[in-house]
Structures are given as structure tokens and as C-alpha cells.
Amino acid sequence: MxxxxxxxxxxxxxxxxxxxxxxxxxxxxxxxxxxxxxxxxxxxxxxxxxxxxxxxxxxxxxxxxxxxxxxxxxxxxxxxxxxxxxxxxxxxxxxxxxxxxxxxxxxxxxxxxxxxxxxxxxxxxxxxxxxxxxxxxxxxxxxxxxxxxxxxxxxxxxxxGRPDPVFMANIRWLARYRRARSGSPAAIADRLLEVFGEPKAMWQGAELVGDRLQVLPVLFHLLWSGALETDLGGVLMETDSLVWAEGARPWAG
Missing domain, CATH: 3.40.1350.10 (Trna Endonuclease; Chain: A, domain 1)
Structure with missing residues (x-):
């Protein structure tokens, strides 16, 4: 408007x-x-x-x-x-x-x-x-x-202007999984949201859901959409990056 x-x-x-x-x-x-x-x-x-x-x-x-x-x-x-x-x-x-x-x-x-x-x-x-x-x-x-x-x-x-380079590198990676097809099957997405209801390392949580080759694309799509969250600034995403479901942000102390 x-x-x-x-x-x-x-x-x-x-x-x-x-x-x-x-x-x-x-x-x-x-x-x-x-x-x-x-x-x-x-x-x-x-x-x-x-x-x-x-x-x-x-x-x-x-x-x-x-x-x-x-x-x-x-x-x-x-x-x-x-x-x-x-x-x-x-x-x-x-x-x-x-x-x-x-x-x-x-x-x-x-x-x-x-x-x-x-x-x-x-x-x-x-x-x-x-x-x-x-x-x-x-x-x-x-x-x-x-x-x-x-x-x-x-x-x-x-x-x-120019965005933070580390943050932008993480977002570029997630953008590979932006299409809706990366978020399926829905059963994997639902299970990931359940598993990451408590913050966990990325690969640790993925392995609790199933084969990483099937699970990780869905996980990255949920990170792109914001349904899952992680710290996208400061450091590049790693296998041990802490991931949590939206609204379940870990206590920062």
C-alpha cells in the first residue's frame, strides 16, 4: 500500500x-x-x-x-x-x-x-x-x-549493502533446499520438528530420524523456512551445529 x-x-x-x-x-x-x-x-x-x-x-x-x-x-x-x-x-x-x-x-x-x-x-x-x-x-x-x-x-x-559473509554463506547453502519438494516426505519433516523440540547437534538429531541422505535435505528445507533454527551468523554450519525447533531456542545463559 x-x-x-x-x-x-x-x-x-x-x-x-x-x-x-x-x-x-x-x-x-x-x-x-x-x-x-x-x-x-x-x-x-x-x-x-x-x-x-x-x-x-x-x-x-x-x-x-x-x-x-x-x-x-x-x-x-x-x-x-x-x-x-x-x-x-x-x-x-x-x-x-x-x-x-x-x-x-x-x-x-x-x-x-x-x-x-x-x-x-x-x-x-x-x-x-x-x-x-x-x-x-x-x-x-x-x-x-x-x-x-x-x-x-x-x-x-x-x-x-554487503551482508555478513558467514551469515550469507549459510543462507546460500540453505537456498539450495528452498523448493517445497525438499521438505518432503511430510513424515520426515514432522519427525524432525519433534526431535529438535529439544536442541541437539545437527547430525545427532538427523540420525534419530533416519538415513541422513533422506533426512538432511528436509532438515535444510526446514532451516530455510524457519521451522527449524540454528545460529546462522558467526560460524559456518557444521555437523555439530545446535539446531532447535521454532520457539525452542536454547537458554543463552
Whole structure:
């Protein structure tokens, strides 16, 4: 959701336009006339392609949230996409959803935010991804303009930097098991939740359920979904990592 346009003055909405592609047709309207578009249905405004010798690492990631492939233009964007895909508050993710256009005394400007995110409660979050040490004046100005535009229509804006490397390595591993098929059979999942009702080492609990080759994919899927928990920061997951069912967090002393 966003702020109702009727509650905003013309002065608050002027100065920004959105350009996007809907069903193959290019559209460009003022921010006030287009902020409530279902951007879940638009096409990315830029292609995601990899070129030999290029600086970027573009690609496509299959999102279980979107139930479709979502594009990214760097490893950092891919990592943020994985984190968004795991976030239970996120209901939809669209990459490069629109061009934001605005003018300054220096001339005309445009910027394509990295992700449009629809949250489960209807709110909108616009996410731009860039590491702090890769920021320059032009990027800072573009992010600042995007944040101003978002504020005018009640959208959230997030500048996402580089995540903790250990935490991200653990999440990348769990993402291999994000698809629903990794969580079956249900009998194994139910048994794992029962066994880890009391915190146990990962392999110790898995062996109580059955053959590790069958059990571990289900265990990793439950860790991805949050039904099982472990400490994902600080150290990489190991066979003796403590695992517990949601709500059964061990006493930290």
C-alpha cells in the first residue's frame, strides 16, 4: 500500500515520473498517476545478460516467493534476492521494475531501482543494492532521489549493502533446499520438528530420524523456512551445529 494520492498536493507529487513496460507496452506517467500500478505484473526495464569481459555478473534466480525467475545484475544483488526470497514478510519481488525520472539544474536524470518488493500486508518496499565502498556521488544522488520519491507516496526505501559473509554463506547453502519438494516426505519433516523440540547437534538429531541422505535435505528445507533454527551468523554450519525447533531456542545463559 502507499499514501492515497488524493491526500498529496500537486507540489508534493510533481518532479518525478515512472517509466515501465506492461505487457510489452512502454508507459510513462507522473508519479502521482502511476504509483498504485501493480508492479508485480510489469516487465523488467533492463535485460539481464552476461558478457565476456563485462564488469557485472548478471543472471536469473528462481524465487520460491515469486514462483518465477527474477533477474539480478551482480552477486551482491543475487545475495539480496536470496534474502528477500527467505523473508516471510515478502509476498512478491520484481527486479528493475521501472525507470524513475527527475530533473535538476544539472539536467535530466533517471534511475532503475534494483527491486520492487510487495510485503504481505500490502506495503511496498523499494530496494537498491550497492556496497558502501562502491558508492559514488552519482549513485548517492540517485538513491537520495529515489528515497524522496518513495516517501511522497508512502513506499519504504532500503539501501542494502554487503551482508555478513558467514551469515550469507549459510543462507546460500540453505537456498539450495528452498523448493517445497525438499521438505518432503511430510513424515520426515514432522519427525524432525519433534526431535529438535529439544536442541541437539545437527547430525545427532538427523540420525534419530533416519538415513541422513533422506533426512538432511528436509532438515535444510526446514532451516530455510524457519521451522527449524540454528545460529546462522558467526560460524559456518557444521555437523555439530545446535539446531532447535521454532520457539525452542536454547537458554543463552
Amino acid at each position: 502507499g499514501a492515497p494520492v488524493g491526500a498529496l498536493t500537486a507540489a508534493e507529487l510533481e518532479g518525478f515520473e515512472l517509466g515501465f513496460s506492461l505487457n510489452g507496452t512502454s508507459v510513462r506517467h507522473s508519479l502521482g498517476a502511476s504509483w498504485d500500478t501493480r508492479f508485480e505484473d510489469v516487465d523488467p526495464v533492463r535485460e539481464f545478460s552476461w558478457r565476456k569481459g563485462g564488469l557485472g555478473f548478471a543472471g536469473w534466480y528462481y524465487s520460491v516467493t515469486a514462483r518465477d525467475h527474477v533477474g539480478y545484475e551482480s552477486w551482491l544483488e543475487r545475495d539480496r534476492l536470496i534474502l528477500l526470497d527467505r523473508d516471510p514478510q515478502v509476498a512478491a519481488i520484481i527486479s528493475q521494475p521501472f525507470w524513475l525520472h527527475w530533473d535538476t539544474d544539472d539536467g535530466k536524470h533517471r534511475h532503475a531501482p534494483d527491486y520492487f518488493v510487495r510485503l504481505a500486508d500490502g506495503r511496498v518496499r523499494i530496494v537498491d543494492v550497492r556496497a558502501e565502498d562502491d558508492m559514488d556521488d552519482r549513485t548517492r544522488e540517485a538513491f537520495a532521489a529515489t528515497e524522496r520519491a518513495c516517501a511522497r507516496v508512502g513506499w519504504e526505501f532500503e539501501w542494502a
